[in-house]
């Protein structure tokens with residue numbers, strides 16, 4: 001793995017221990033201190049003015065958050081990224097730190113559920129106008145841009161239908177109009193796509209998912225290319241208290257050590273499971289970007305360089321009752337609306353993330369009552385196939 005800034009080989013596994021005498025702990029320490037003492041008033045001035053590196057109060061920053069941010073910076077080719085208490089805190093800080101009343105933001109129409117809620121409900125209360133567009137269609141984006149448009153928020157792979165955004169087209173349209181592009185890179189991860197390499201302005205992660213990888217910590221990450229944007233995001237996050245806990249940062253850093261290994265394995269499993277599912281008579285459709293029958297297969301290969309990820313969706317021919325029988329016939333599988341865990345999780349968008357839509361609204365997206373999304377983990381793939389075989393037998 002290479003750090004884009006200096007081309008030195010880097011590793012996520014490098015720890016930063018405290019040295020004590022002639023021995024040293026090999027594990028990163030957790031620093032729970034909320035307050036930091038300064039040696040003098042002069043030094044405090046130097047810290048606040050950025051002439052000396054240090055901490056003052058944990059809401060403003062702490063060593064475990066700094067270390068985690070630096071490692072994700074390295075993966076993304078970013079500088080000065082910020083860790084927040086959740087992925088949604090990162091999304092909110094990016095939007096509300098930069099935009100104000102009278103501004104306009106355009107979002108993709110299949111963003112993560114809570115990001116869509118921001119678009120449809122919350123931002124309007126603060127005078128921020130919103131429009132959602134189909135991210136596979138840059139012309140729709142061009143038509144939606146207004147003089148007061150300040151940001152476009154996009155996910156490369158949409159949830160749960162796994163459509164691939166036309167990133168080249170979107171970035172070209174946005175650049176021509178002078179509008180910032182913020183990319184929520186949670187699904188793709190920097191193993192699949194590095195938004196800054198392609199001209200994006202802001203990168204966001206739900207670290208909760210694949211980066212931390214063990215479903216035991218809720219955290220977010222946001223980095224901006226323009227230092228002025230980064231400062232606005234940082235100030236908003238600190239003022240509104242989107243602070244991450246040192247313990248959570250420590251856990252996430254530990255998770256990161258194995259992120260590339262987990263991603264490789266989960267992706268290999270997903271490809272095998274997708275191909276197996278596609279052969280099952282009770283499966284009506286499989287959506288996986290690595291399969292030639294995916295509607296955006298060519299776009300995915302061009303954009304993601306063969307990194308098709310660990311997420312797949314599929315549809316059984318059947319109503320909610322049939323879907324329920326499938327879930328109940330695979331009790332060892334975690335039926336849970338999350339993703340990126342070491343263990344495979346299955347979710348049913350019509351009864352969870354997309355329950356707020358009307359059946360017609362869901363149908364327009366292809367989300368029938370028999371629609372499932374699978375976040376494939378790192379188990380033996382034979383085990384996964386056996387579980388799904390049992391589930392499908394009950395349909």
Ligand SMILES: *Cc1c(COP(=O)(O)O)cnc(C)c1O
Pocket residue numbers: 086087088089091112115155184186187205206207208209218219220
């Ligand atoms: C989960 C998720 C979020 C929100 O992250 P939290 O850590 O749960 O707040 C945002 N975007 C995407 C794409 C997600 O999957």
